[in-house]
Amino acid sequence: MNCSFSYTHHIVLHVYQFYFSRLLAIGDISADTGGSIEFMTECTTIDMPFCMYDADQHIIHDSVEGNGILMCSIDNLPAQLPIEATEYFGDLLFPYIEEMLMSDASKPLDQENFSPVVRDAVIASNGTLTPKYKYIQKLRESREYAQLMTVGSKKRILVLGSGYVSEPVISYLTRDPNVEITAVSDNKDQVDHLAKKYSNTTPLEMDVSKSEEKLSSLVRKHQLVVSLLPYAVHPLVAKHCIKNKVNLLTTSYLTPSMRELQQSTEAAGITIVGEMGLDPGLDHMLAMESFDKAKDVGAKVESYISFCGGLPAPECSDNPLRYKFSWSPLGVLLNTIQPATYLKNGEVVNIAAGGSLLESVTDMDWFPGLNLEGFPNRDSTKYAEPYGIQSAHTLIRGTLRYKGFSKAMSGFVKLGLINADPCPLLAMDSPPITWKELLCHLLKIPDTTSVDHVKEAVYNKVGRNDSNMETFQWFGLLSDEPVPVADSIVGALTKHLEMMLSFGPGERDMIVMRNDVGIRHPSGHLESKNISLVVYGEVNGYSAMAKTVGYPAAIASKMILDGEIETKGLVIPSTKNIYGPILERITEEGIFYNTKSTFSL
Ligand SMILES: NC(=O)C1=CN([C@@H]2O[C@H](COP(=O)(O)OP(=O)(O)OC[C@H]3O[C@@H](n4cnc5c(N)ncnc54)[C@H](OP(=O)(O)O)[C@@H]3O)[C@@H](O)[C@H]2O)C=CC1
Ligand SMILES: N[C@@H](CCCC[NH3+])C(=O)O
Ligand SMILES: O=C(O)CCC(=O)C(=O)O
Incomplete structure (x- = not known):
């Protein structure tokens, strides 16, 4: 019998009397005197491993002769096993030690020349579980x-x-x-x-x-x-x-x-x-609220222009780009080379990819104190249908920056720095490279070229513009500073700019959104309605960008979980059952917008 049990004197006596010939011995691995085997008052030892328990007499004697049940209860038994086990295991392992010592755990398993025994024993290599241990x-x-x-x-x-x-x-x-x-x-x-x-x-x-x-x-x-x-x-x-x-x-x-x-x-x-943030997100919601209200009174939307920018607060705009990152830096940089399409006064305008956006800049003067410029953002025309404003003559969505951003940024584009193609030159296993050397590589001149000659080559490539040159120098692009390891040139620039353009202690960001809607009323009057959303970030708290993206996203998430959003398929916040509660609930989070209208004939 092999079991886990508590033996009292009476149980053993009972078993002994009824099954006398069968219960020969008890191997007590608990070795807990007076514990699970109540009558064992002392442990046996390695030198004297056994004793006899005579249940009839209720006595223990050392002799293994005579009546009784053979007892073995050695408390330090486990400590005795390793002597033999270690020797046995050591003998088996020894032939493989050298092979194991010479191995390189950072290599994938199939690149190692292991014997089958060692190979089968490798649980993880190069940070991955080996096939046998995937379980x-x-x-x-x-x-x-x-x-x-x-x-x-x-x-x-x-x-x-x-x-x-x-x-x-x-x-x-x-x-x-x-x-x-x-x-x-x-x-x-x-x-x-x-x-x-x-x-x-x-x-x-x-x-x-x-x-x-x-x-x-x-x-x-x-x-x-x-x-x-x-x-x-x-x-x-x-x-x-x-x-x-x-x-x-x-x-x-x-x-x-x-x-x-x-x-x-x-x-x-x-x-x-999708599109459940600020831009895209709150822009759709504010637009749809005013379009739906217009439709309710029988009016027609003739134009819609929406610009939004994530910016540093004006007092934190002290760099040549007048910009600091408040959201995905790679996203910000890649946006500068996107194509764009918009509708203006009935004409579709296409802007090619590759940086032409930055040449299509307009001054945005509705908040003159903010010194803003704007450029078109992606394909605005595709929103005519979901917005239900197919007959509008103007539909433009755009991005806001402080004046000077586009000119400075276009220098980076022209130099070839906003390039997402894989660049082996910047890989981890390539020799380190400086920004000046990278520039020489892009300009196709020897990397030993003097700084003055590099400057000349830069002027030839991007145009003789001193403010662009000052920008490149401010960002250390002609220096011997190392370029961060990255998959692509824009990846390296992202890391570099993120270090230089992040918000420091005591600094804050802001977001500015302005929607202008032209609404023709049945009376013939044109209502020029503007909706402005300006939010400042909190020093030591959430940024304006995080609040205006995060709260709509969180509120909508809760609405999905609570069954308030039930539509199946792909959804953007363009319907009243979605934008209504969100526009109301963001005010509880301190996000407010202003609406003003003027009327003309
Ligand atoms: N609608 C709107 O108004 C806005 C939309 N957005 C969008 O919201 C999203 C989040 O923005 P934001 O927080 O600014 O972006 P960030 O780039 O700051 O954050 C992305 C996060 O994802 C992590 N990450 C990246 N790749 C992987 C991966 N393969 N596996 C696991 N983690 C990964 C990053 O880690 P690590 O740092 O290590 O890379 C980081 O924590 C983006 O898609 C952005 O474009 C953002 C702002 C506004
Ligand atoms: N278009 C604005 C807001 C973007 C917010 C992120 N989607 C900007 O680039 O600053
Ligand atoms: O996440 C995206 O779709 C791109 C980033 C973004 O929101 C934007 O470009 O404004």
Whole structure:
């Protein structure tokens, strides 16, 4: 009999009397005197391993002869085993030691020349589980799943990304004690910081693009995914939301690759809300509110012009670009080379990709104290239909900056610095390179060229413009400062500019949005309606950008979870059931807008 049991004298006596011939010995691994074997008052030893228990007499004697049950109860028994085990194991292991010592754990397993024994024993190599041990990931996942399931009736939200705009999203959603958030990012410090600051938030470090299986299993365990990752990653996230029938919200434009998912999103019966931030986001909502009001009184929308900028507050604009980053720096830089299309006085205007935007700049003087300029943003004409203003003669969406931005930024574009193509020159395993050397490479001159000659070559390429040259020098582009390691030139410039153009202590940002709507009333009067939204960031608090993107995104997330948004398929905030509650609820978060109208015939 092999069992775990507590023996009292009476039990043993009973067993002994009834099954005398069968109960020969008890091996007591508890060795707990007076404990589970009540009558054992002393342990036996390695030198004298056995004693006899005579249950009839209720005595213990050392002889193994005579009546009784043989008892073995050695308390230090486990300590005796390793002597033999170590020798045996050591003998087996020794032939493989040299092979193991010479191995390189940073190499993938298939690049190692291991013997089958060692190869089969490698659990992880180069940061990845080897094929034989992939099951460990499944074990981990099922443990995480079990942990999540213990949360019971709680609402589980997966927030992806922990960058500039994520914090208000998590802060708003965790106000509800029934919400549990898993916050995922490849930036461990950021995500740990968020999880420490907000209750019910579990951090997870993970590169979403490199761990698809894990992403899918995470998505499955949540009721809603909020993706605040770079926009290029959203289609991958959406694919897993569709597969697992989990709703998704992003603050990004519904790009063509997201729009391709319309049918499969509907077929899965889920909602994917996109463009739920500031611009795109609140701009759509403010526009639709005024369009719907116009329609209610039988008026017609003739024109719509909307400009928005994430800017430093004026007192923090002291650099040649007059700009600081309040949202994805790579997104800001890549936007400068996008093409654009808009409708002006009945004519469609196309602007080519590659930086022409920065030549299509207009002064924006409705807030003269702010010294603003604006340039068109993407294809405005595609909103005529969702806005229901197909007969409007003017439809323009644009970006605002302080005057001087476009001219300075066009220098970067002309130099070839806003280039997202892979650049092996800047890879981790390439020799370090300085900004001056990179410039020489772009200008196709030897990297030993003197600074004065480099300047000449720059003038030849971008035009003889001293303010552009001052900008390049201010940003150290002619210096011997090393270029950050990156996949592309724009990737390196992003890292470099992010270091130089971030908000310092005591500094704050602002957002400015201005929508101008021309409304023709049945009386023939033209109403010129303007809606202005100006929000300042809080020193030591949320930036204006984070608030105006994060709160609409969080409010809409809650609406999805609570069943207030039920539309299936791809959705942007253009309908009253969505924009109505959001425009009302942002005021509770301190976001207010002003509306003014003037009438003319
Ligand atoms: N509608 C609107 O008005 C606005 C929309 N946006 C959009 O919202 C989204 C978030 O913006 P923002 O916070 O400014 O962006 P950030 O670039 O600041 O943040 C992105 C976050 O995602 C992480 N990340 C990037 N790639 C991966 C990956 N493969 N796996 C895991 N984590 C990853 C980043 O980590 P790491 O730092 O390590 O790269 C970072 O934490 C973006 O898509 C942006 O374009 C932003 C502002 C306004
Ligand atoms: N278009 C404005 C606002 C963008 C907000 C992010 N989508 C800017 O670039 O500053
Ligand atoms: O996330 C995106 O779609 C791109 C960034 C963005 O919102 C923008 O360009 O304004």
